[in-house]
Amino acid sequence: MQNIVEQFQEAVRAAARDKRPLRIRGGGTRDWYGQRLEGDILATRDYTGIVDYEPTELVITARCGTPLAEIEAALAERGQMLAFEPPYFGAGATIGGAIASGLSGPRRANSGAVRDFVLGCKLLDGKGDVLTFGGQVMKNVAGYDVSRLQAGALGTLGLLLEVSVKVLPRAPREATLVFEGVAEVDAIRRLNEWAGQPLPVSASCWHGGMLALRLSGANAAVDAAIRALGGDVMPDCARFWESLREQRHAFFEGKHDPDAAVWRLSVPSTVGAIVLGSPQLIEWGGAQRWLRAPGDAQTAERIRATVRACGGHATLFRGGDKSVGVFQPLARPVAAIHERLKAGFDPAGIFNPGRMY
Amino acid sequence: MIPAIPVDPERRRAVAAALRAVLPARAVLADPEDTRPYECDGLAAYRQLPMVVTLPDDEAQVLAILKVCRELDVPIVPRGAGTGLSGGAQPLADGVVISTARLNRILRVEPYARTAVVQPGVRNLAISEAAAPFNLYYAPDPSSQIACTIGGNVAENSGGVHCLKYGLTVHNVLRVRVCTIEGDVIELGGESLDAPGLDLLAVFIGSEGMLGIVTEVTVKLVPKPAQAQVIMASFDDVATGGNAVASVIAAGIIPAGLEMMDRTSSRMVEPFVKAGYDLDAAAILLCEADGTALEVAEEIARMTEVLREAGASAITVSQSEAERLRFWSGRKNAFPAAGRISPDYYCMDGTIPRKQLAHVLARIEEMETTFGLRCANVFHAGDGNMHPLILFDANQPGELERAEAFGAAILALCVEVGGTITGEHGVGVEKIDSMCVQFRAQELDAFFAVKRAFDPRMLLNPNKAIPTLNRCAELGSMRVSGGVLPFAHLPRF
Numbered sequence: 001m002q003n004i005v006e007q008f009q010e011a012v013r014a015a016a017r018d019k020r021p022l023r024i025r026g027g028g029t030r031d032w033y034g035q036r037l038e039g040d041i042l043a044t045r046d047y048t049g050i051v052d053y054e055p056t057e058l059v060i061t062a063r064c065g066t067p068l069a070e071i072e073a074a075l076a077e078r079g080q081m082l083a084f085e086p087p088y089f090g091a092g093a094t095i096g097g098a099i100a101s102g103l104s105g106p107r108r109a110n111s112g113a114v115r116d117f118v119l120g121c122k123l124l125d126g127k128g129d130v131l132t133f134g135g136q137v138m139k140n141v142a143g144y145d146v147s148r149l150q151a152g153a154l155g156t157l158g159l160l161l162e163v164s165v166k167v168l169p170r171a172p173r174e175a176t177l178v179f180e181g182v183a184e185v186d187a188i189r190r191l192n193e194w195a196g197q198p199l200p201v202s203a204s205c206w207h208g209g210m211l212a213l214r215l216s217g218a219n220a221a222v223d224a225a226i227r228a229l230g231g232d233v234m235p236d237c238a239r240f241w242e243s244l245r246e247q248r249h250a251f252f253e254g255k256h257d258p259d260a261a262v263w264r265l266s267v268p269s270t271v272g273a274i275v276l277g278s279p280q281l282i283e284w285g286g287a288q289r290w291l292r293a294p295g296d297a298q299t300a301e302r303i304r305a306t307v308r309a310c311g312g313h314a315t316l317f318r319g320g321d322k323s324v325g326v327f328q329p330l331a332r333p334v335a336a337i338h339e340r341l342k343a344g345f346d347p348a349g350i351f352n353p354g355r356m357y
Numbered sequence: 358m359i360p361a362i363p364v365d366p367e368r369r370r371a372v373a374a375a376l377r378a379v380l381p382a383r384a385v386l387a388d389p390e391d392t393r394p395y396e397c398d399g400l401a402a403y404r405q406l407p408m409v410v411t412l413p414d415d416e417a418q419v420l421a422i423l424k425v426c427r428e429l430d431v432p433i434v435p436r437g438a439g440t441g442l443s444g445g446a447q448p449l450a451d452g453v454v455i456s457t458a459r460l461n462r463i464l465r466v467e468p469y470a471r472t473a474v475v476q477p478g479v480r481n482l483a484i485s486e487a488a489a490p491f492n493l494y495y496a497p498d499p500s501s502q503i504a505c506t507i508g509g510n511v512a513e514n515s516g517g518v519h520c521l522k523y524g525l526t527v528h529n530v531l532r533v534r535v536c537t538i539e540g541d542v543i544e545l546g547g548e549s550l551d552a553p554g555l556d557l558l559a560v561f562i563g564s565e566g567m568l569g570i571v572t573e574v575t576v577k578l579v580p581k582p583a584q585a586q587v588i589m590a591s592f593d594d595v596a597t598g599g600n601a602v603a604s605v606i607a608a609g610i611i612p613a614g615l616e617m618m619d620r621t622s623s624r625m626v627e628p629f630v631k632a633g634y635d636l637d638a639a640a641i642l643l644c645e646a647d648g649t650a651l652e653v654a655e656e657i658a659r660m661t662e663v664l665r666e667a668g669a670s671a672i673t674v675s676q677s678e679a680e681r682l683r684f685w686s687g688r689k690n691a692f693p694a695a696g697r698i699s700p701d702y703y704c705m706d707g708t709i710p711r712k713q714l715a716h717v718l719a720r721i722e723e724m725e726t727t728f729g730l731r732c733a734n735v736f737h738a739g740d741g742n743m744h745p746l747i748l749f750d751a752n753q754p755g756e757l758e759r760a761e762a763f764g765a766a767i768l769a770l771c772v773e774v775g776g777t778i779t780g781e782h783g784v785g786v787e788k789i790d791s792m793c794v795q796f797r798a799q800e801l802d803a804f805f806a807v808k809r810a811f812d813p814r815m816l817l818n819p820n821k822a823i824p825t826l827n828r829c830a831e832l833g834s835m836r837v838s839g840g841v842l843p844f845a846h847l848p849r850f
Contacts, residue, residue: 056603057710057741079609108550115556116528129799137708138740139525139780141514141563142788142795143823144807148527148559152551169609196471196493198580198649220651268548270470287550312549328553333541337810338555344806356554 001063004047005130008159011042013128016348024155024352026065027092030101032318034154034355035326042159044096050074051162052136059119059136061164064096071095075167083111083168085203087245096160102152105245106203106214109195109269109284111168115151122162123150126346136164155352157345171216174202176237177229179211184273184282187211191285192270199225203241207251207281214241244283247318251281254292261295261320263303264288267312274310276303295320304328327356361396361405362450364389369408372431372453376411379421384459386410395436395454399501400444400787402701402757407434407448414459416572419536423570426453427538432819435566437478437509440501442704443785445512445565445821455570457508463487464573471578472531472548477508477571481515484576493578496523499781500689507574514563516781518614518688521739522647523579525781527562534573535561538812548575560807565783566818568811582647585613586657587681590669591638595619596715598640601667602738603711605644608663610656614645615739616688619718622733622746623687626694632687635671642669642738643684691735691746699731699748703760707771708742708780720770721745728763730756742780743771769794784822792822793829801826 015022021039031037048065055078062071068088075081085105086098099121104113120134123146134140134147150160182190187206191213194201200217212234215222226233234240243249247262254260256279265274269286278293293299295316301324307314313328330338338357342349373387386392387409396404408431413419426433432452439446448454457478464474468491473484481502485494498517499505505515511533514526523529532546546558561568592598598617605612618626618641623634634641644664646656661672675681687694695702709717718734725732733746745767749760768778768791778784778791792801804823808815 054710054712056606057712058606059710102551102556112524112528113551115559116524125799125803131800131803132796133800133803135708135775135777136710137742137776137780139516139520139708139737139742140777141781141783142777142779142792143784143800143804144560145514145527145563146560146803146807149556151556151559153555157555169606169611172609192469192471196468196491196580198582218648218652218655220655221649224649224651266549266551268470269550270467284550311547313547313553315553330554331543333537333539333543334545334554334557337543337557340810340813341555341807344810345803 001047001049005124005161008042008047008124008161009128009130012124012126012159012350015040015350016126016128019348020350021353022350024100024159026094026097027067027090029088029090029093030097033101035322035357036354038353039350044159045092045094047161055080057136058138058167059164060167061136061162062095063162064094064160066095068093068095068098079170080167081170082117082165083107084114084117085245086114087247089246095163099151099163100153100155100160106205106241106283109204109287110202113151115148117166118148118151118163119166120164121147121150121160123157124159124161126158126348126350130161134164138166154355156342156356158351171200171202171218173219173222174214174216174237175222175226176234176240177213177215177226177231178234179231181209182206182211183209187282188270188272188286195269195285201285203283204285205244205281205283212240249281251279251290251292257292260292261316262318263291263293264315264317265291265303265307265312266315267307267310271310271312274306276306295324297321297324300324330357364406364408364450368451372425372429373409375425375429376409376422376453379425380411380413380418384412384414384418386412395439395448395456398436398439398444398446399442400447400785402751403444403447403786405448405450407454408451410454410456412456412459416536416542419455419570419572420540420542422453422455423536423538423540426816427540427814430816432816434818435508435512435570437506437512438480438504440505441509441513441783441785442706443779443783443787445783445785445818447786457506460572466491468493470548472575473578474573474575475507476573477511478506481505481507481510488578492581494581495576496529496579497526500692507576508571511562511571511574512564512566513781513783516737516740516742518616518737521615522611522613527559529577530558530562530574531577532575533558533561533571535569535571537569538814538816565785565822567808567822568817582613583649584653585645585647585681586653587614587643587645587675587684588657588660588664589634589673589684590642590644590664591635591671592640592642592668593638593670595640595718597668598642599711599714599738601642601664601669604663604667605660608659610660610663612644612660612739613647614643615737616643617641617736617738618688618691619734621731622691622735625698625733626687626691629694629697630686630690632683634687638670643688688735691733695733695746695748700750700752701757703747703749703764704782705745705747705764705767706742706779706782707768707776708740709771709774709776711738711741713774713776717743717770717774721767724763724766728759730759730763732763737780740780741776765791786821789822789824789828790832792824793832798826801829
């Protein structure tokens, strides 16, 4: 494995010398995500393997090219999981891609995001140096938290060689309650009220009048919640949550309007119905709303203005015309900090240029 | 320990005058009589009189102070309650302190959104008190929570005894509003669950006041558990206790709190708080469950079984809230108890992989002989964060230096076993030399790149937390790339 790192270093140094961009690629299952792809592919899939897994320390360390499926299988064997429930978006998904894309699944609002579980990393910077940040322990305030910064950085600050992630035990019991005929505004209100009570909620979804609530926890807690909340228990619920996580749910397949883009609206959970005239699917207790709408400039303008007024931001998640800007533009001083950080970690600007902004 | 530097009176007059021109008179302190209370934080062995202290009332005044400092090229040290243990708020002889003492308003508590918006000078506990009528609270509970401020918690990424289950400051802060050194007001994070761009909030939290001045914080509030119960388990040796912790985690349980004390600690606190600790046990483990009555009963039964199987010599479960608090009181009063039996104590803060506990404690015991000082150990067993308390008497010549060398040796040991030099107290000035043990030149360079990205003028809390390469080179303790720790250099007398 060491010679693979040396090859990476060589590739990076050569690219930096020639100012030739590199496109970091793991499983390639989320090539569609982000602003644009540019540069020669730097493939990470061969740099694979779980380096250390200590179930009683609640930490797993793996090389970036390790298949997500391999990691989740190793954890499942010991009754543990990645609590941010990362999406795969295809068979070859790697842990490096899962961290770099920073995308979290249905459990996000209750357990935390990718960044909440990153404990440490080895990063290959734009000069070809291997840097080590954080570690394998949960509490660590030595130096700035550069490891968490990599979650969602889309590889723009360097090649994430290795990552240490906190893991959690699987709950002894999981069940999903379904409530039919619930109006959007009522669903949002209920989700926020439930979140203020000590209930073992682990995921939620509203779409087209159906509200689904996943409960995970101690047997007693899940049973008590089922009795208190009512609703019907959904059979085979794992498949339902997986279809949301992987965006294979009918809403995302877009049978009615296959040309519409998928927009992701990240808003305060308490924001009422956001009326944009297109179908929506709500997750994360109201904090993540998916919208199927055109991805043209005029629509983008309207969506962004509306969502900004709600205190949130909108991402052109999949499809559409990327020239409208995939990610919400940053305030000028924040953008300046981004530029200086990028220049610090990647002085020649070779890593995934333009993938984020 | 660094000798204090005298303040240049000419410079002080000029800077104070410039600040008084833009601030109310009461917001600027320059007389040594008035600035004396700011000469140190919780790391009281290090003292330095600041040049000027400012006490802004609002964000506009913070921006005015930053403008003056920018124009006159004056470094700035932000300060909350001054309870920090690593000297992060230690003033500079040529610097201005920005105290958040008057930025102390709770702006909003939103029970429906489960958030609170507060100014940085609001005390940690005050947030939970304001949220209590809604059955909500702010989860991170550092033991200084009665006094420490949320601004300080953001700077240090503070934890507490419940962070295994509820997380650190970084997991519980949604948004900060920050004045940059350039005079811009920026927001990092947001009231939604993420923000566009890089996760600057994650890097800002725990940055020890070196990246910007916080003027507002939005925190997450969580539902108060209906009930909590704690198990007190005794162990005949520390290794068995450490293994018991691993067994609890392996059983799939995340206790609300999981703390361990060695015999030196329990004997130290017992006369002080009368917690009813088993003074013959080599180690005592406190293991808490919280939730609904049914959940707690289920979890306590499982944990009791696991602890018994793991070799606990005695197990007591709290039968009332009063008894639960009594069991905790000993652990929470370990620091004051150390102050009671010893003229001085030095609190360390390394984190280690839990499996290394027995090994590390044995090595610390050896070091007691090497350095001729006693050490009591309290341990956040759930997350591997240890707080060895080195007992010494600063009035005895050489004891402070020996205590510091003992501390540095413990931190080097933490790094050696795969841990870190600070879990929650920060680097500040105290552990800046130990940073040279944990990081190499390339990483320190990257930290400076982060610093310059936010503070290109290098005026915010300079010379804290991240050592320059020169400093490390002078220490002669730079790690060789990929090599082993040069331990020979470490005990610095």
